[in-house]
Amino acid sequence: MKIRFALALMALLPIMVACKAQDGSTATTAPATAAPTGTSEAAEAAPAESAAPASDAAPAADTASSETTAAANTPVPAPARPVGPEPVAGTDYLVIEGGQPIQPATGKIEVAEIFGYVCPACARFQALIGPWKAGLPADVNFVYVPAAFGGTWDDYARAFYAAEALGVQEKTHDALYSAIHVEQSLKGERGRDSVQDIASFYAKHGVDAKKFADTMASFGVNAKVNRARQFAQRSKISGTPSLIIDGKYLVKGTSFEDMLRIADHLIARERAAHAR
Numbered sequence: 001m002k003i004r005f006a007l008a009l010m011a012l013l014p015i016m017v018a019c020k021a022q023d024g025s026t027a028t029t030a031p032a033t034a035a036p037t038g039t040s041e042a043a044e045a046a047p048a049e050s051a052a053p054a055s056d057a058a059p060a061a062d063t064a065s066s067e068t069t070a071a072a073n074t075p076v077p078a079p080a081r082p083v084g085p086e087p088v089a090g091t092d093y094l095v096i097e098g099g100q101p102i103q104p105a106t107g108k109i110e111v112a113e114i115f116g117y118v119c120p121a122c123a124r125f126q127a128l129i130g131p132w133k134a135g136l137p138a139d140v141n142f143v144y145v146p147a148a149f150g151g152t153w154d155d156y157a158r159a160f161y162a163a164e165a166l167g168v169q170e171k172t173h174d175a176l177y178s179a180i181h182v183e184q185s186l187k188g189e190r191g192r193d194s195v196q197d198i199a200s201f202y203a204k205h206g207v208d209a210k211k212f213a214d215t216m217a218s219f220g221v222n223a224k225v226n227r228a229r230q231f232a233q234r235s236k237i238s239g240t241p242s243l244i245i246d247g248k249y250l251v252k253g254t255s256f257e258d259m260l261r262i263a264d265h266l267i268a269r270e271r272a273a274h275a276r
Contacts, residue, residue: 082264092262094236094250101143101247102231108141109270111263114232114242116147117156118188123181125241126174128256139274140267144173147240148229152192155216159198161224162215163207172205246270 087093101110113129115122133142146157159176163169179201180188186201187193195213203209215221235244243251243259245266253259 082261082268084261084265087262087265092252092258093245093266094252096235096244096248096250099235099244099247099249102145102227102244103141103143105141107139107274109139109267109274110141110143110244110246111136111267112143112145112231112244112247114145114147114228114235114237114240114244116149116153116240117160117176117180118152119147119240120181121239122241123177125256126177128260129241130174132260136267139271144169145228145231145244146225147232147237148225152187152189154225155193155195155198157225157228158216158221159202161221162212162218163202165215165218165221166202166207166212168202168205168207172202175205176201 089095102112103110111133113125115125136142144160146153146160148154148157156176160169163172176186180186184190186197195216196209199207199209199212199216202212231244232242235242235247235250237244237250243263245251245263248270249266251259251262251266253262
């Protein structure tokens, strides 16, 4: 990362905002083989099994009743047991004093990833966290939180929330990483993309470019960006990507895989705490 950009970020937040893994290794480029694409594993979802057609002779009410009974009797698999040793406070994770989830949901354990589309390390992490996120138990609520460190980071944070408001965030998440780090049709940290550049990308995915640009500038989107910025400050992150468990724990770890292992343990800890 260029020195002038790092100095600009430090002036904006009282935290170090270098795009880096939590293991301390700074990323400068994202290899094409590691960054997600529109056909990456993270973007693929297993097709749902189709329900067997009801017999022509069976009344609709009976069919609905039998389906409800079958669903009620279907055992729900227990969450997988975390692997490896129990994480150690101060080494594997930090306790966030007074921390709170960014999007509290009753009965849910929140996992928040603070990320930046322009961050090469985040692009590499997405290839791992996408499949991991897809396999989380039903009691876990995964939330993407875009980092707003100023400049182009803020523009892409607004783009994230505009895409969310317009219902295209999920289907464009991996594609935007790819556009910046693989195809390089967008500049990311290599320069500053204009709002129109960003809106043009989303236009390729079925959103009117003007509507997208207007949504990026809306009061609601700016309010969400400010909330995301406050969440990052409160969580005392040291870089991106960062994982925050239930607003309470900042995951550290020695590698991306280790971060996910530690997160699994902390999720299990929170599940036990919720049960008490």
